Amino acid sequence: MAQGLAIAVNNFMTDSIINTITSGQQLILASQSPRRRELLTQLGYQFTVRVSDIDETVEATETAHDYVLRLAKLKAQHVLRLLPKAEQANSHVLGSDTCVVLNGQILGKPVNEADCLKTLSLLSNNQHQVLTAITLASQTSVQGQVISTQVTFKALSKAEIHAYWLTGEPQDKAGSYGIQGIAGQFVKSINGSYSAVVGLPLYETAQLLAKAGFIGAINAK
Numbered sequence: 001m002a003q004g005l006a007i008a009v010n011n012f013m014t015d016s017i018i019n020t021i022t023s024g025q026q027l028i029l030a031s032q033s034p035r036r037r038e039l040l041t042q043l044g045y046q047f048t049v050r051v052s053d054i055d056e057t058v059e060a061t062e063t064a065h066d067y068v069l070r071l072a073k074l075k076a077q078h079v080l081r082l083l084p085k086a087e088q089a090n091s092h093v094l095g096s097d098t099c100v101v102l103n104g105q106i107l108g109k110p111v112n113e114a115d116c117l118k119t120l121s122l123l124s125n126n127q128h129q130v131l132t133a134i135t136l137a138s139q140t141s142v143q144g145q146v147i148s149t150q151v152t153f154k155a156l157s158k159a160e161i162h163a164y165w166l167t168g169e170p171q172d173k174a175g176s177y178g179i180q181g182i183a184g185q186f187v188k189s190i191n192g193s194y195s196a197v198v199g200l201p202l203y204e205t206a207q208l209l210a211k212a213g214f215i216g217a218i219n220a221k
């Protein structure tokens with residue numbers, strides 16, 4: 001039974017297992033992203049996953065910084081509100097959002113190959129920012145922050161971008177690339193948090209969770 005439980009958590013086969021920590025609080029990750037699940041697992045936290053369903057439209061006047069922070073908050077708060085009332089009081093929900101920014105312009109996930117080509121042509125032989133926000137929401141508080149990382153790409157040819165599109169990797173990723181995958185070879189340098197680019201900044205997330213009383217494989221404090 002204990003082994004079965006561990007396998008279920010490790011494989012994220014279920015989101016119905018409630019992992020209660022010493023403080024009596026359960027941790028929930030509000031994300032459909034397999035990368036975020038893997039990164040949080042890497043630190044040894046026990047958590048369940050619930051997917052948020054929010055409108056991700058950028059508001060006319062908001063900056064990229066305000067946008068990712070607002071979305072990370074919305075994702076966490078949305079999942080918290082969906083919980084049964086009795087569970088809300090003993091839950092903390094972690095939400096996150098990542099976007100790629102070039103000269104203030106937000107480059108989201110590609111809608112098709114032409115969009116991917118447009119985005120990667122802009123990133124080619126250029127430096128951009130990746131902004132990732134993390135938010136931890138409970139019934140009584142919402143804590144969050146934005147982590148900014150500079151990434152420099154080599155020059156990309158049209159043929160290379162086409163071949164990359166065909167791999168299927170860019171489709172579900174902000175800025176049309178995954179640094180942890182094939183696109184790792186596009187990256188000449190990075191200044192900041194690698195895990196934040198992948199979707200969940202490990203240092204800042206561990207600090208945030210430690211403040212709320214959550215302990216992973218080791219205590220982050």
Ligand SMILES: Cc1cn([C@H]2C[C@H](O)[C@@H](COP(=O)(O)OP(=O)(O)OP(=O)(O)O)O2)c(=O)[nH]c1=O
Nearest residue numbers: 031032033097098173174177178179197198199
């Ligand atoms: C830039 C970059 C982004 N990404 C991913 C991280 C995020 O999953 C995704 C950005 O989209 P998000 O909207 O931040 O996340 P998501 O839709 O995948 O998941 P959810 O909203 O449910 O949490 O792009 C990479 O995996 N590698 C990269 O190098």
